[in-house]
Every structure is written in structure tokens, then in C-alpha cells.
Amino acid sequence: MKKKTVQSILYQSFCLLIGLMTIAPILYAVSLSFMEQREILTKGIHLLPDKIQWKNYKEALRLTHLVRYMLNSLILAGGSSVIRVAVAGLAAFSFAFFDFKGKNVLFMLCMSTMMIPGDVVLITNYKTVADLGLTDTYFGMMSMFLVSVMNIFMFRQYYLTFSMEIYEASKVDGCGNFIFFIKILFPLSKPVTATVFISSFVSTWNTYLWPMIVTNKDTMRTVQVGVTMLNSRDGGTIYGPIMAASVMVLVPTVIIFILFQKQIAGGMMAGSVKG
């Protein structure tokens, strides 16, 4: 018993240490965002601000249209993540539940696209989007993030653990494929849906290159571009406002994570017991 307690304390201390190490840079960034320039640039270790001041936040908002950029990023990340979940879910449904000729070949073909680096197809993708007249539009920005093979794979793997008997029983009861997907399969797939949505939202939220290439107007910029606009190669780095902008930019992704955290945890446990 005693041995178990010691083990548990050691394990939890280790987890706490790893957790603190992970979150430390973020906490330090938050602290820096409240510091004066002179406090940031000190030789000694200076972890906390002498006094909380909002100057850096005001400066970040003055130098860039961060609120507008956050709205753009929210539309981009939110919209593309919702569509991505729908597309990946439906595609995975066909791969997991249907039996058709060439299914495995098609699946392998899809998976093989993961080996093509995004940069290689950047110009071709841009050409397609420009020819369709989608530059400077939200749809043009989203277009590259609507389908992810990795997400199809994740959904498929999850669906493969789903009982085929339920699917067949629902069919006997006269339930069509789409109704089965919407009413039975999708509600029972919350963990994988949450995982895909969060990973999609965070990765799209953090995207820099594609939104920068496909838009030309300042009003269509995203938050990542906004943060870059505060940096200056010749003018040097203004750490305070950059940290303040980074903290502001971080908020939506943290909210999304908190909202879906329960589902992820639930999903992990749901997969642990079979039968």
C-alpha cells in the first residue's frame, strides 16, 4: 500500500513537472506582455512584471487591426474545421462501412497524398483558386483546408471499432445510410469528432503562408500575419506588443480546447474497453 502511494506521488510529481515545463513558456509570455520594455531587457532573471500595465496590448491593437484579423481567422478556422469534420466523417463512413470494388486501392491512393509536401502544390493550388476568382475571399482561404486525409484516416479507424451488428440491425429496421450516419454513428463519435475539430482548428488558426498568398487586401489578413506585422527585421523586435498579441491570439484556441476537452478525455476511455 505504502509502495503504491509513493509510486503515485512520484508519478504525479513527474506529470506535474512535465506540465509545468510545457506551460512555462506560455506563462512567461503572458508575464512579458504586462512588462515595460526596460523590464523585459534586463540582464538578470525577471519573471514577473513590477506592475501590471496594458500598454503593450494597446500598442499591439494600435499597430495592427488585430480584432479584424481575429474575426478573419475565426471564420477561416471555424468554417474549414466544420466542413473538414463533415467531409472526413462521410468519407471515412464509406471506407469503413461500404464494400465496393477498389475500396482499398482508393484508400491507399488517398493516404499516399500525405507524402506530397504542401509547398510542391502551392503554385498549382494558387492557380486553381485564382482561376476560379476566389482570391481575396474566405472560401479561397478555406479551400486548402477543407479536406484532410489524416482526418479521414482518424475517423475510419474509429468507425472500424464500431459494431457492424448495430449498422446491420438499423438497416433491417429500414434505416438508410445517411440517417444511420446522422442519427446513430455521428452522435456516438464525439471523441474523434472533437479531436479532429480541435486539431483542424488549431492548425488552420496557425496557418500563415496560404492565407497570405491567396489574399491581397489588408482587411483579409489573419492573426498570424498580424503578429508578424509587429515584428520588423530592420526595426528590431518589440517584445512587449508581440507577446501581448500572441496572448490575444492564443485565447480562442484555448477556449476551443477547454470546450472540447471533456470529449477527448471521454473518447480515450471509451476506446479502452471492448465488448
Place this chain on the structure above:
Amino acid sequence: MKKTLSFVMAAGLILSLGACGQGASTKTKAPTAAVPEPTTAAQTTGTPEETKRISDKDVEVSFWHHMEGTNASALETAVNHFNETTGKEYGIVVTPSFQGSNTAEKLNTLAQAGDWKNFPDVCQVASAGIPAISGYDLFVAPEDMYAKGEDILLPRESIIANNARTFTYKDKLCAIPFSNSTILLYYNKELFKAAGLDPENPPKTIAEMADAITKLTAKDGNEVTTYGLNVQVKRYQLVNWVGGEGDFNFIGDNEGGRAGLMSKVTFGEDGSLMTYLNEWEKVIATGGYKPVEDNINEEFAMQLSAMAIMSSARIAKLNDLIGDSFEWGTAPFPKVNAEDKGGTAVGGSGIVMFDKGNADELRASWIFQQYLGGEDAQYDFCTASGYIPMNKDLYEEERMKTYLSENTAMVAAVDQLMASNPNVQEPFDIVTGDINSIIDEEMLAFAQGTSDKQTTHDNIVNKCNEKLEAYVKVNAK
């Protein structure tokens, strides 16, 4: 269900194949540029105010730039000022937009995709992008506009020769210089005094700098607490040192790429690279030289380095960082040898314009392009950002004289730029990124003692030539 699914998939595949085929066969030629119709009404000389408007409707000009932070604010102020003054007179409205730190790369993406309609009217580009940009069908060189002689607001002679040369390719001025700088030595006067050095007499050569580093370096046991010098030698620094040797040095063939495609570096065969490395070895031997730039501005401001080599565009930032903490100054870039007369290259960006087939827009773009090089825009932008004005006439004005008398750190930059040979320039080496990486990597290995002088020399020369050769092989017509 199976049949429907097969049909949808087949249709999808056919569509995607069709899209690929279309992509491959689409010509990447730009639409033919419209020849601007000569309009006498808007000529500057003797034109009545009311006839200056280009059109009944305001002409909109899109302007792409790569300025960030406080420099972006300074640029936007200049654009707003144009819209309120000259723009209003001519009926021009300019909309600036930030396009990332490398506008030339974005233009290149659009050009490769053949998306000419989304090109801007006016764009700020770094000098390295000029050879590629001047090849676009839409490109209009200021040299040609000067030759036409219409709507001249900025006389060609007002542009300082060195700055003009920076943006000259195949004898044509391809951009109006805008945000220009030069490389300088920054030094901490108080640390100079403490080390027994004369703060009014900073090192003039690399050898003198090496002596100063030895005296300025402070150690706590084996750990350096204050470095004598901080600079990471990359392409920018190296071409300034080598370029300034003797009267001047082109670095590469075809006048360093300005008379034609640069196919090889010449600093190996003429011995100038080895001359530089012989001197630089003295700096490395001091043990007080920091060869990596982490936060060079901030480290200098925190007195972690006594000297630093940086662009003059950092003066404003250092003023802001240092404030009244200690006394510091700028000095000319230390020469390789005392007898060198070349000076330094002009760094920074210029303004190019494109003809998208609308004569009114082209005229408006030309007027705006010149405005950015005019006295007012240069004064406002440069004093707010720390760049060196490229307009010769501005230096005759009282406001500029006052500014320089109040900002002594800028004086060294201006004097050095004016005294330099215009042939000292960063080369148009096309594969700039690759060459930068090669020099950075090799010079770092040399500084850290993992590569000897001869190997460093040979690697820089051979690797740069390999990259240039590969480019020429694919692209030379």
C-alpha cells in the same frame, strides 16, 4: 448506391484530370502592356491646377509593401499624406497592403501561376528581386518613364547615384529607391572609455577592430560577460567587406549581375575573399567575438556587446532601446585594409510598378512612385523609420540639416553612403537565399574553429559557383 458512388467518383476524377490538363496548357504570358496615351493636361510644368486630375473618377492604385512594425506606420503615414495632397490634386487614391516580408516571392508566385490580374500597380521590393521582376511583361522601368518625359515630379538627377545604381539592371533604372540603408559599426562609448580606448576614434579597419575587441572583452573566469564584437557574417556583411576592397569589387561576373546574368563569383579568383579572411582571422583569434546574432540590438543595448555591426536602419530602434542608459555612437564600416576606397553598398528596397493595361492607372502609379522618392515623403518616412533619404535635394534643405544635427548617429551613415563608390553594391546573384546560407554556414564554421581558412575560402567559392551554375544552366536563354 454503388453505381451512384462510382459515378460521382468517376466524375470527380475526370474533373480533376481536366483541371490538371488545363493547368499544364495555360500560357504563363502576361497580357500585353498598354502603351500609355500621352496626356499633356497633367504635365507638371505650367499646368493649371484644375487640369491635373487624371480622370473624372478617382484612379485607384494598389500598393504592396513589406514594412512591419513602426516602419509600416511610417509608410502608411506617407501614403496617407500622398492621398491628402498630391493624390487629391491628380485624383489618385492609393491603398497600401502588407504582403509578408518578401514581396518579390509573392510576385513570383503570381507570375508562375500566370495570375497577372491580381498583380499590384505599385510594389516595394528588395533590390535582390529586381532581375526577376524586370523580366515580367507587365513591368515598367522608371528609366523608360523618364525617357518619355511625362509627369516628372522627381527629377532623375535627384536620386543619389549610389542608390540609383542599386536598382539598375542592364543599364536601366528599374525601381525608385525608397527605404535605403548602409552597414555601420555601432559602438559603446562608455565601454570604450573604460577599456582605455578613444571613443571619438573608433576602429577604421578590421585589424584595428581586432585590437579593440581584445581590450573591450570582459570575462568572468572563462565565461565572456561582455563581447568585444557581435556580428554574424552572412552574405550582406561579406559582400560589403569584399565589395569595398581596393576601388571597388563586383563580387561576381557581369558587374555582379548588373550587366547580365551572374554565372560565377569572382572573389575567389581575384583573391579578395582570401584578403578578407586573412584579416577576419585576427578578429576570431581575439576570443571576444560573438559570431552568432541572437538579439543583436537588445544585446548591444544591454551592454552585452561593446561593438556590433548592423544596418543603419537600426539606429532608430537603438535610440529607443538605449535611451539615456549610456553613450553610444556609429562609425563607418571598418575596412579590410586601410587603403581601401570602395566604401559600402546601399541596402534596402525600392518601388517598382506594373502596367496592367489601364493608361490612367499607369500614370497614377508613376506619379505615386515618384512621390515616394520626393523630398517630403523621404523626409517624413526616413526621420520616422531611420532609413537614409535617397533624394539628393533633401540634404540641401534646412529641415534635413537640423535633423542630422540632432541625430548624430545618422551622420556616419549618410557620409559613408555619399562617399562610397556606386559600383560597390550587393550583387544580383539570383540565388540570394542559397548564397546567404552558404556564407553563413561557412563563416560560422570558420569562427567556431571547425573549418580552417583555406577550406572556408574554397567552400564558399565552390558552393556559390555550384548554385549559380545550376541556375544558369536551367534559366539562361
